[in-house]
Amino acid sequence: MTNTIETQTRPSLSTQQLEVSIGPQHPSTHGVFRMNVVLDGETIVKLKPVMGYLHRNHEQLAENMSWLGSMPYTDRLDYFCSMTNNIAYALAVEKLMGIDVPERAQYIRVIMAELTRLVNHTALVGFLLNDLGAFFTPVLYAFREREKILDLFESVAGSRMMCNYMRFGGVKLDLPDGFVDCAKAIVDNYPPFLEEMERLLTKNEILMARCQNVGILLKDLAVNASVTGPVLRASGVNYDIRKIDKYGIYDRFDFKVPLGTVGDVYDRYYVRILEMRESLKILRQAFKELSAGPVISQKGLIAAKSPRNMKVPAGDAYGRIEAPKGELGFYIVSEGGTKPYRYHVRAPSFINLTILEDMCLGHKVADAIIILGSIDIVLGEVDR
Amino acid sequence: MWGTGVLKGMAVTIKNFFDTYTSKNGIFTVEYPEKRLPEKERFRNFPILVYDEKPEELRCVACDICAKECPPKCITIVKAKDAQGKPLKQPEVFDIDFTVCMNCGICEETCPFDAIYMDHEFELAEYDRMDALIYKKERLSRPWTHFEKIRPTDAKEINERRAKDATKTAAAVKPAPPQASNQQT
Ligand code: SF4
Numbered sequence: 306m307t308n309t310i311e312t313q314t315r316p317s318l319s320t321q322q323l324e325v326s327i328g329p330q331h332p333s334t335h336g337v338f339r340m341n342v343v344l345d346g347e348t349i350v351k352l353k354p355v356m357g358y359l360h361r362n363h364e365q366l367a368e369n370m371s372w373l374g375s376m377p378y379t380d381r382l383d384y385f386c387s388m389t390n391n392i393a394y395a396l397a398v399e400k401l402m403g404i405d406v407p408e409r410a411q412y413i414r415v416i417m418a419e420l421t422r423l424v425n426h427t428a429l430v431g432f433l434l435n436d437l438g439a440f441f442t443p444v445l446y447a448f449r450e451r452e453k454i455l456d457l458f459e460s461v462a463g464s465r466m467m468c469n470y471m472r473f474g475g476v477k478l479d480l481p482d483g484f485v486d487c488a489k490a491i492v493d494n495y496p497p498f499l500e501e502m503e504r505l506l507t508k509n510e511i512l513m514a515r516c517q518n519v520g521i522l523l524k525d526l527a528v529n530a531s532v533t534g535p536v537l538r539a540s541g542v543n544y545d546i547r548k549i550d551k552y553g554i555y556d557r558f559d560f561k562v563p564l565g566t567v568g569d570v571y572d573r574y575y576v577r578i579l580e581m582r583e584s585l586k587i588l589r590q591a592f593k594e595l596s597a598g599p600v601i602s603q604k605g606l607i608a609a610k611s612p613r614n615m616k617v618p619a620g621d622a623y624g625r626i627e628a629p630k631g632e633l634g635f636y637i638v639s640e641g642g643t644k645p646y647r648y649h650v651r652a653p654s655f656i657n658l659t660i661l662e663d664m665c666l667g668h669k670v671a672d673a674i675i676i677l678g679s680i681d682i683v684l685g686e687v688d689r
Numbered sequence: 690m691w692g693t694g695v696l697k698g699m700a701v702t703i704k705n706f707f708d709t710y711t712s713k714n715g716i717f718t719v720e721y722p723e724k725r726l727p728e729k730e731r732f733r734n735f736p737i738l739v740y741d742e743k744p745e746e747l748r749c750v751a752c753d754i755c756a757k758e759c760p761p762k763c764i765t766i767v768k769a770k771d772a773q774g775k776p777l778k779q780p781e782v783f784d785i786d787f788t789v790c791m792n793c794g795i796c797e798e799t800c801p802f803d804a805i806y807m808d809h810e811f812e813l814a815e816y817d818r819m820d821a822l823i824y825k826k827e828r829l830s831r832p833w834t835h836f837e838k839i840r841p842t843d844a845k846e847i848n849e850r851r852a853k854d855a856t857k858t859a860a861a862v863k864p865a866p867p868q869a870s871n872q873q874t
């Protein structure tokens with residue numbers, strides 16, 4: 306009897322596909338981001354990211370102001386990592402101008418970049434848990450640690466998030482008194498925090514059930530879509546620009562590149578935890594080797610005093626770094642004048658976002674949210 | 690065994706919960722506005738114009754450099770003129786549009802006359818969107834002693850440099866500041 310009812314009612318239970326627009330005002334889309342998803346029941350059959358709500362004309366603006374003038378604007382690309390944005394832009398212009406960066410400034414840059422990586426990954430792990438439904442407890446633990454580093458940034462650059470600290474040929478100001486001691490204390494206190502976080506999360510069965518084998522990104526697809534950063538490394542591809550380009554002084558540091566095996570959300574989470582441990586290693590080394598000296602080259606100092614008159618020789622250059630979210634590159638073309646002729650940002654968040662649909666197909670709506678969270682996007686950088 | 694991971698995680702949250710009562714690092718927020726964290730010396734929020742003695746005698750010579758360097762172009766400067774219409778070395782109008790300023794500090798860095806600096810004041814909300822947020826010269830003026838108070842290290846450095854420059858200028862035959870004529874465009 307039951308059998309007959311089931312067979313009879315099944316055709317009428319087949320549902321119509323439903324199109325849902327998630328965002329741009331949605332608590333879990335990490336900013337003003339919209340996904341148009343087509344659902345069959347709760348399963349995603351189609352997903353289309355809609356971007357551009359935070360478009361601020363960054364590239365065009367930069368083409369209409371002095372070279373240094375767009376430095377504070379780069380802060381606002383990925384507002385979690387303003388220091389690394391500054392470094393990438395400075396690197397591109399320095400390449401074109403051929404100015405050197407003094408030793409001490411190089412070390413300061415590495416310290417800032419790695420602290421930024423800690424800030425970014427810490428916040429990301431917290432937010433990922435928010436997306437999973439662990440509402441604000443892990444995020445608050447993460448913010449507690451992040452806050453300490455932001456305070457450090459404030460004492461150095463004057464602002465917690467909009468640092469505007471790098472200059473062509475060095476950094477804006479030397480480290481204030483007591484900075485290194487404060488930073489060392491933070492670095493020493495980080496491993497206990499990471500262990501606490503891991504005790505809370507890594508072996509947590511609920512987290513494992515939600516994250517393992519969800520949103521798998523295969524190696525080939527990741528490489529073909531030119532995904533970079535922790536998302537790519539979680540899929541098992543050994544690609545870290547710090548190792549490949551060795552920009553700045555990264556060849557002097559001894560660190561490993563953690564890799565994932567499966568390429569699911571869990572791997573992406575865990576790779577970031579491991580990366581933080583490597584960053585701590587780099588930081589310890591940098592504090593040891595940091596020596597006294599000038600923090601900006603003479604040419605850079607003149608340029609910083611009068612950005613309007615700074616000319617960059619004609620040509621083009623591409624400066625790229627391993628930003629916490631992936632390969633951040635600035636492509637600039639100069640005609641020899643005081644403004645860039647063309648200025649382009651290769652934003653990791655934007656490019657990593659393009660494979661969102663491939664990762665989400667066949668999963669439930671709730672999984673799409675954590676897959677999006679695990680890519681780690683910042684809309685300021687996606688839309689620019 | 691299934692569930693041990695969750696229990697271990699719970700232990701972490703319980704520990705953190707009791708830490709807020711027992712450990713001095715448990716609560717890491719402060720109850721603003723009753724309590725505040727000490728300000729960092731380099732903290733920058735909004736530019737101010739400094740004067741040495743009298744508020745009418747700003748250090749600013751209205752050279753327009755900061756207005757040209759300001760990335761979002763939020764500074765408006767009009768030179769003052771004397772009765773004969775000759776331009777004076779002081780601003781008649783010096784407005785900064787607070788709604789546009791992005792607190793980058795480039796004006797401070799590029800001013801050759803040590804006239805504009807970033808202040809620490811950050812409670813700047815207003816009810817009016819139009820006029821109240823366009824800061825006029827009078828609203829921006831602060832005595833040099835204010836700057837010395839908020840940023841003692843920088844102020845010391847600047848004072849020393851200015852004293853050295855002043856003796857140099859006095860020693861020169863012509864007392865006109867050479868820097869000024871070079872920088873004006
Ligand atoms: S650069 Fe300095 S002196 Fe010149 S107008 Fe601006 S504040 Fe005044």
Ligand code: SF4
Binds near residue numbers: 764792
């Ligand atoms: S802080 Fe920046 S945006 Fe604000 S007035 Fe100065 S230069 Fe312009």
